[in-house]
Amino acid sequence: MKKPGLLVIIAGPSGVGKGTVRKEVMHDRTLNLVFSISLTTRPKRVGEKNGVDYHFVSRKDFLAAIKNHDLLEYNQYVGHYYGTSKSQIEKVRRQGKNVMLEIDVNGAKNVKKAFPASEVLSFFIVPPSLKELAKRIKGRSTENASTIKKRLAKARVELKLKNRFDYVVINDKVDRAAKEIRQIIKATIKQRG
Numbered sequence: 001m002k003k004p005g006l007l008v009i010i011a012g013p014s015g016v017g018k019g020t021v022r023k024e025v026m027h028d029r030t031l032n033l034v035f036s037i038s039l040t041t042r043p044k045r046v047g048e049k050n051g052v053d054y055h056f057v058s059r060k061d062f063l064a065a066i067k068n069h070d071l072l073e074y075n076q077y078v079g080h081y082y083g084t085s086k087s088q089i090e091k092v093r094r095q096g097k098n099v100m101l102e103i104d105v106n107g108a109k110n111v112k113k114a115f116p117a118s119e120v121l122s123f124f125i126v127p128p129s130l131k132e133l134a135k136r137i138k139g140r141s142t143e144n145a146s147t148i149k150k151r152l153a154k155a156r157v158e159l160k161l162k163n164r165f166d167y168v169v170i171n172d173k174v175d176r177a178a179k180e181i182r183q184i185i186k187a188t189i190k191q192r193g
């Protein structure tokens, strides 16, 4: 039987550029990574695609997924639900492929709890500074002032938890941060054999 794929978690505060770094990391096909498309009740942002960035679902459907035990983990984040599909992860791992999860600190904690340590590799992305982070969150014109404030407050709380992760990576430049992450993933895959 094939060894189940590695679970790679990328977490970090809102606005830190997790998505951009994650996409850059995944450009390297040799890593054999499949993105875990989460379910969310948050409205779609401009440029996002259903079934690619997220499965955008109604609150009713999300609550049904919880009830049916379809989610590996889920959390509420600034007023919306987000969760990881259990069946998607199982399918990908059964094929021996590695899974990339872009989730929040709480989700990362729950995934870590559910699997042996050797099957999970976690990264926490930090901004070069809090000032820079605030600039990036405010620069995202899709969010209103109240949401921006809540996301910034949440970011401050999340940053304090960075030491729970295997690696803390500074997103000073996307290329550099992605390269650092790719190297660590490669080394871990090699070590697992």
Ligand code: 5GP
Pocket: 011, 012, 013, 014, 018, 038, 039, 042, 073, 074, 075, 077, 082, 083, 084, 102, 103, 104, 105, 106, 107, 108
């Ligand atoms: P955003 O609205 O900016 O796309 O995501 C808000 C937060 O929810 C981010 O920290 C993102 O990583 C996290 N998130 C996305 N999908 C999931 C998920 O399936 N589970 C958990 N726990 N967090 C998620």
